[in-house]
Amino acid sequence: MKKILVIIAALALSACSSLKTSSDYDPGVNFADVKTYAWVEKKTDKAAYHLDGLMDQRIRAAVNDQLQLKGLSLVAADKADVLVNYLTKVDKKINVDTFNSNYGYNPYYGAGWGRGMGMGHTQTTVREYEVGTLIVDLVDTKSGKLMWRGSVADTVRDKDTPEERVEVVNTAIGALLQSYPPQPEK
DSSP: OHHHHHHHHHHHHHHTOOOEEEEEEOTTOOGGGOOEEEEOOOOOOSOOOOTTHHHHHHHHHHHHHHHHHTTOEEOOGGGOSEEEEEEEEEEEEEEEEEEEEOOSBOTTSSTTSSOSBOOOEEEEEEEEEEEEEEEEEEEETTTOOEEEEEEEEEEOOOOOSHHHHHHHHHHHHHHHGGGOSOOOOO
């Protein structure tokens, strides 16, 4: 019984997911030929420190896991078929909701107390929130041209534990790379 409740809860949470994914690709590329990949080298000073190094590690690990599940192997950049890079951005969004209430007959309003139509009241709420977008690019090492791009966007929420952050990144990368390799329409 406990297992059934856990499965139902997981399905309910996944149904409420607000992840929005999209992808685009060069239809002239034969993705069956892509067997190896390497990461684009960061252009930084000699220090290995990165501003958000933990999130960088999580994203790279999740991409590595997903690409390896798809049969690609991580190799040195000079031996790779494609180079992988990712970008992140956060946009502020505003949501405005207006609710109308109290329309209809109101016995205490109007001429002669006890007759007339009631006044409507309007309530407006404004909510600011952030949407984070993660973009993953695959670039052909021979031509230097972008051959595939996937993106995933979701409302930014604060996660308290490292485990929750890892889970969010893994879920996002899994959704993003679900459309790789692209299946041409027949």
